Amino acid sequence: MAEALKLPKYSIGTGDRFAHQAKAQLAAVMKAAEQGVDIAIVWNKSNREHMIIGTEPTQTREAADAAVKELGFKGQYFLDADHITLKTVDRFLAPCDFYTIDVAEEIGKPAAEADVEAFVAAHPELVGEVRIPRIAEPFKTDVAFVKGVANKFLAAVKDAGKIYRHILEAKGEGKFVAEVSMDETDLPQTPVELLIILAAIADEKIPIQTIAPKFTGRFNKGVDYVGDVPQFTKEFEEDLAAIDFAIKRYGLPDNLKLSVHSGSDKFSIYKAIHTAITKFDAGVHLKTAGTTWLEELIGLAEAGGEGLAIAKEVYAEAFAHAEELCKPYATVIDIDYAKLPSVEEVNGWTSEQYTSALRHDQSNPAYNSSFRQLLHVGFKVAAKMGDKYLKALEANEDVVAKNVTTNIYDRHIVPVFLGK
Known part of the structure; x- marks a missing residue:
C-alpha cells in the first residue's frame, strides 16, 4: 500500500495565475534546499481566479509537473484547490492533492442545539480550568463559554466534514492533504477557542494537516502586515502551543501546523514566525507567498520596450x-485612491520609475502600496489581453523569472525558513 500523503514540516504556497512561472517559483525552493532547508512547494489557484482567467486546474497541474521534471526536483510538491466549497470542489478532484476547505459562510451560523449539547457532554476537559502546556496561565471557562464557541464554529466544522468526505470518496484515504480555513471571522481565536475548534474537527474525523486561524492585524493582499507585531507574536506562539496539545489530546495528525493565509509580503512578522517555529520545533505553511503576478509585471516593465508598454496598459x-476590480477583494485591500498616480503620469514613466513604485521595497521612497494593491487585483486586465500578455511573458522570460525567483527566495524563504 502506498504511503499516505504527508505535508512536510515546512511548506510554501505559491500562486501562478497565468501558469508561466512554475519553474521560476520552484527554483527558489531548490535554492533553499542547497542551504539545507527542505520546503514543499504548494501551487495554489482559487476557483475565482480560474473563472476570471478562464483556465482549468488541470493546466496548473501540467505546469507544475513540467517544471518539476525539467528542473529534476526531488522534493515534495502539491497542487492546492484553494478555498474550495462543496459547490466548487468537483473540478479540482482529478488534478489536486491539497484542499483548502473554506467554511467562511458557515462561521457564526447557529449550530443545531443537539450538536452543541453533545459536544459539551463529550468534552468535559474543556470546561473549568484548561491548562495548555507551554502557556503559563490556565484558561478558565464554563459551560456557557464552551457552548458559545461551539455555537459559533460547529456548523462550519460540520460543513468542513461534508466537504472532506466528498473529497475522500473521490480521492481515497491518504491521497490528499486537508487544510481548514478559519480566518474569515471577526476576531482572532484565543488558544482555548482554537482548542475547541480542533476538538470539533477531531470529532468530525477530518485529519487536517494545516489550519488557518484568524490572527490580529490586517493581512492585505501583497503588502506588509498592518498591526501590533508583539500581539501577533503572542497569538502565534499560543496557537502553536494549542496545536501541539490538540495533537496529543485528540489524536490529530502529528504534522498538523499553522497556515498563515495572505502570508505574502508580511515582512514585519517574518522574524516572529521564524523565532516561534524554531522555539517550538514546529512547522508552518506560508500561503500565497510571493506575489508572482506582480513580479511578472515588474519583469515586463524592467525589460522596457513592448514589456513596459504592456505594464502601462495594465x-x-x-x-x-478600479471599483469593479477591487470589489471582490474589499476586505483584504486598503487603497488610498488619492495616492494613485494618474494614467498620464504612469504613461510617462521609465522602467525604473514603474518598478520602483511597484516592487515591494519599503526603503525606496518611490514605492507606492496603493499602486501595488490596485495592480494586485488587476490581473483580470492581463487575462483579457490573452495571448498578447502571455507572449510578452514568454518573450521576456529571463528577466521575469529572475524577479519571481528572487522575490520568493530573498524576501520570503530567507527570513521565514532560514532566519536571515
Whole structure:
C-alpha cells in the first residue's frame, strides 16, 4: 500500500495565475534546499481566479509537473484547490492533492442545539480550568463559554466534514492533504477557542494537516502586515502551543501546523514566525507567498520596450475599472485612491520609475502600496489581453523569472525558513 500523503514540516504556497512561472517559483525552493532547508512547494489557484482567467486546474497541474521534471526536483510538491466549497470542489478532484476547505459562510451560523449539547457532554476537559502546556496561565471557562464557541464554529466544522468526505470518496484515504480555513471571522481565536475548534474537527474525523486561524492585524493582499507585531507574536506562539496539545489530546495528525493565509509580503512578522517555529520545533505553511503576478509585471516593465508598454496598459485599464476590480477583494485591500498616480503620469514613466513604485521595497521612497494593491487585483486586465500578455511573458522570460525567483527566495524563504 502506498504511503499516505504527508505535508512536510515546512511548506510554501505559491500562486501562478497565468501558469508561466512554475519553474521560476520552484527554483527558489531548490535554492533553499542547497542551504539545507527542505520546503514543499504548494501551487495554489482559487476557483475565482480560474473563472476570471478562464483556465482549468488541470493546466496548473501540467505546469507544475513540467517544471518539476525539467528542473529534476526531488522534493515534495502539491497542487492546492484553494478555498474550495462543496459547490466548487468537483473540478479540482482529478488534478489536486491539497484542499483548502473554506467554511467562511458557515462561521457564526447557529449550530443545531443537539450538536452543541453533545459536544459539551463529550468534552468535559474543556470546561473549568484548561491548562495548555507551554502557556503559563490556565484558561478558565464554563459551560456557557464552551457552548458559545461551539455555537459559533460547529456548523462550519460540520460543513468542513461534508466537504472532506466528498473529497475522500473521490480521492481515497491518504491521497490528499486537508487544510481548514478559519480566518474569515471577526476576531482572532484565543488558544482555548482554537482548542475547541480542533476538538470539533477531531470529532468530525477530518485529519487536517494545516489550519488557518484568524490572527490580529490586517493581512492585505501583497503588502506588509498592518498591526501590533508583539500581539501577533503572542497569538502565534499560543496557537502553536494549542496545536501541539490538540495533537496529543485528540489524536490529530502529528504534522498538523499553522497556515498563515495572505502570508505574502508580511515582512514585519517574518522574524516572529521564524523565532516561534524554531522555539517550538514546529512547522508552518506560508500561503500565497510571493506575489508572482506582480513580479511578472515588474519583469515586463524592467525589460522596457513592448514589456513596459504592456505594464502601462495594465495600469491604465486597472485604474479605469478600479471599483469593479477591487470589489471582490474589499476586505483584504486598503487603497488610498488619492495616492494613485494618474494614467498620464504612469504613461510617462521609465522602467525604473514603474518598478520602483511597484516592487515591494519599503526603503525606496518611490514605492507606492496603493499602486501595488490596485495592480494586485488587476490581473483580470492581463487575462483579457490573452495571448498578447502571455507572449510578452514568454518573450521576456529571463528577466521575469529572475524577479519571481528572487522575490520568493530573498524576501520570503530567507527570513521565514532560514532566519536571515
